[in-house]
Amino acid sequence: MGYKCFGFKNSRNIGTIGENLFVKSYPKLNPQKSKNSKYDFKLKDGTTTELKTDTYSMDDVENFFMEALSNIKTETLGGPWQAYKNKIDHFVYLFLADKTFFWFEPKSLCAELNKLIKDLKPVKILNKRYETLGYKISRIALKKIIIKEEAF
Numbered sequence: 001m002g003y004k005c006f007g008f009k010n011s012r013n014i015g016t017i018g019e020n021l022f023v024k025s026y027p028k029l030n031p032q033k034s035k036n037s038k039y040d041f042k043l044k045d046g047t048t049t050e051l052k053t054d055t056y057s058m059d060d061v062e063n064f065f066m067e068a069l070s071n072i073k074t075e076t077l078g079g080p081w082q083a084y085k086n087k088i089d090h091f092v093y094l095f096l097a098d099k100t101f102f103w104f105e106p107k108s109l110c111a112e113l114n115k116l117i118k119d120l121k122p123v124k125i126l127n128k129r130y131e132t133l134g135y136k137i138s139r140i141a142l143k144k145i146i147i148k149e150e151a152f
Contacts, residue, residue, distance in 0.1 A: 018053025018094045025101065025152045038086045047089035050106075052079060057097040063136040064093050064102070066113055068122070072131045079134065084110045090147075102139075103147040112145050113137065 019040060023031050030044035039048040054065060070078030083091045084106040091109055093102040117135050125132040 014055055014096070015051075015053050018051055018096055021096065021099065021152075022049075022051055022092070022094065022101070025099070025150075039083070039088045043090075048087075049090040049092055050080075050083040050086075050088045051092045051094060053094045053096050055096050058095050058100060058139075059098075061136075062140070063138055064142065065123070065134050066137050067125075067132055067134040068117070069133040070130075072124070072133050074130075078132060080104065080106050080109045080113060098151060100149065100151040102142075102149050104142075104145060105147060108145050109142070112142060116141055 019033065022041065023033075026043075028044075031041040031049065032043075034040055034042060034048075040051045041049040043049060052067070066080055067078035068081060070076045070082065076082075077085055080091045088106055091104045091106045093104070094100070095102075113135070116137055120135050120137075122133050122135055125134065
């Protein structure tokens, strides 16, 4: 199993930069930051959105990194699986370096991911107090279920 180490503060700062770009990029959707941790934004039409921000350039990686467990020890679901469990309407993956957003419907995304991860090696991400677990998923493998892809 591969390991990478990240700090929560740095990850949170990156997330905030991604959230600010989302708000700036989608003014017509009038995204309002959530006051709870179940989702990131509520949109003008009442739907909810979870945003994942990745710092890699799409030219450098061919994958999405889909977090399966945000905390391995407590088996807390992460990423799209958490969005699906919480009945979030949109899971949006942002490649920050490219200012490119990929929109997914969590139910269909999780169904596809559950098929794909059977043959993949998980990757652990080490933090100071916990470990997360996820999978590198080829962008091509998810192309058929992307709702929309937009670059700004």
